[in-house]
Amino acid sequence: xxxxxxxxxxxxxxxxxxxxxxxxxxxxxxxxxxxxxxxxxxxxxxxxxxxxxxxxxxxxxxxxxxxxxxxxxxxxxxxxxxxxxxxxxxxxxxxxxxxxxxxxxxxxxxxxxxxxxxxxxxxxxxxxxxxxxxxxxxxxxxxxxxxxx
Numbered sequence: 001x002x003x004x005x006x007x008x009x010x011x012x013x014x015x016x017x018x019x020x021x022x023x024x025x026x027x028x029x030x031x032x033x034x035x036x037x038x039x040x041x042x043x044x045x046x047x048x049x050x051x052x053x054x055x056x057x058x059x060x061x062x063x064x065x066x067x068x069x070x071x072x073x074x075x076x077x078x079x080x081x082x083x084x085x086x087x088x089x090x091x092x093x094x095x096x097x098x099x100x101x102x103x104x105x106x107x108x109x110x111x112x113x114x115x116x117x118x119x120x121x122x123x124x125x126x127x128x129x130x131x132x133x134x135x136x137x138x139x140x141x142x143x144x145x146x147x148x149x
Contacts, residue, residue: 022072030068037062059127066134080148088141096133100124 041058074081104123112119 027072034065084144092137
């Protein structure tokens with residue numbers, strides 16, 4: 001009985017987390033944060049400020065902006081949108097796992113073919129993985145919304 005109550009509590013907390021979304025107005029805020037961070041990162045390339053902490057903060061801010069966009073409600077939030085979200089999350093997760101497994105191997109093979117003496121195997125960084133997952137989710141969700149509207 002104690003295990004059942006524990007499972008019920010966990011299910012309630014999970015449902016609370018899944019059903020809570022930011023209001024639709026936050027979507028604009030998320031896009032603004034993302035765009036400002038992206039512009040600053042691009043300007044950083046031209047100005048050539050090589051401060052590692054600054055770049056890291058900008059990358060993380062860009063990811064937070066995309067996350068805000070993802071967890072914000074649509075103008076019309078119904079069962080269809082929830083279904084599309086679910087499909088987009090599933091696809092992004094599967095593609096993310098495949099990308100994490102295949103991309104480092106492809107990078108190694110290409111570098112081995114070009115310069116065998118400099119070829120080394122490197123895993124992807126956390127920013128690259130999160131960036132890929134968020135962009136794939138947004139792309140698939142947008143595509144599914146357009147297709148179903």
